[in-house]
Amino acid sequence: MTENRFPIDGRLPALLRGGQPLRGLFNGLPSPAIIEMCAYAGFDFVIIDNEHGSADLGVTEHMLRAARAAGIPPVVRCFEHDLPRILDMGASAVQVPMVQTVEQARRLAGMTRYPPLGARGSAFSTRAAGYGAFGGAGHTQRSNEGIAFIAMIETPEAIALAGDIAAVDGVDAVFIGPNDLAHAMGHGSDWNAEPVQRAIAQGLQAIAAAGKCPGIIALTPADEAKYGPLGARYFCNVSTSIITRALAQAASAGRDAAVRY
Template identity: 45%
Template sequence: MSDVLPAQALGTWVKLSSPTTVEIMAHAGFDFVVVDLEHTLLDLGTAQTMISLARASGLAPLVRVPDHAASTIQRVLDAGAAGVLVPHVDTAEQADALARACRFPPHGTRGAGSTGHAGRWGRLPRADYVRYGNEQVLCIPQLESAQAVREARAIAAVPGVDAVFLGAADLAMDVGRSDVSDLLAAARAAAGDAGVPVGSAAGSPSAASAALDAGDAFVICTNDASMLAAAAADTVAAIRRGSTATS
């Protein structure tokens, strides 16, 4: 992963439809962004613009795809994404299909599309285009169920899986309780046994710092929409308090 993300990489979700968000996150100092196609109405055209702007701004552009469709993964990677996060991966068989969708033959099933962004519109030598796709594009399954935790070691050991991402919120929904720390610890240990890095999400700076201190290779901290909402609410509250104090 070091060729794509630095050690202890810090990123955020991009959910708003304005590509300007990506540039703002670059200036803020994030290492990467994850364009979220699962929980937003963002389309592939907007995602491509965000990917291009992220690369131009020095950010690694990852994309969370909405499903397991190989066609979606291929289009996102053709658009220049540095990798994909794939939701709800519960078995090694699913992980293998996803990893193969990210790789060119003989390692996978991805079709060649070197005339797009990933191939510099046909200007990148074919050998370099194929090498990048097979060696540097990140395939990151999301573990978000009790079954996924049970299968974590097998999923992480699948050739072509570069890291696993722990989806604590959906895991809590799946098992019906809010405290899933034991399950997350088991998944981290299983991935470690397979020699695969772990990523996680954090809702606050303190939680992100704790995850990095605990050894997670990358952390996705909050998102552009929530940061805007919190800043707006804090601004209004501060003005109201100041107005009341001086009246």
């Protein structure tokens, strides 16, 4: 059985440990086609956003299938209570928002891995195990080696613990959520405010110093140029922002053309 026949795309943990920048994006649209488009565009990963997106679990599973078919590692941003089912659907990684403490990070990391590395419940009838076709010890090993856990830190309290959270065994990357951080610091949605940027820099450097992959929103090449020297390597854009911007440009160009002609 060739590796690409397994439902889980297990490349992401090694990519997060590597030294190269990774570019992906959050997608909250309940559309497998968007997932395929992200793959064909050349992104390194895609985040199915089940925190702010509208996909139910059935649609999420179809988006995971689309990612596997198109060849892009799928991350699912979800809450703790959905972790078991998201993992059994075959996600390459889970990204959990609002991780606040070392203890929480340790518990979540344990939920993503089977014993003896964690406490994930075992079932081989799931899509992740090929509905039983790829179950047993091989599935357990592939899952423990090929599924990543990404913690999101989004408050000043979590930034202060960034290095300690990153150092937890089983945490593969730590992503700083700048918008929630700005709100928590009293700056509304202005994450470019100087105190927020200082907190982001502090967090990125602490995560990198702990030997884990730091992540951050990067909407422009200038964002990557700013955060890359601080250690960031897991850069995320947002699909709806890209689409809305392109649509606005197309609409504006159409109006201009109507005026000209």
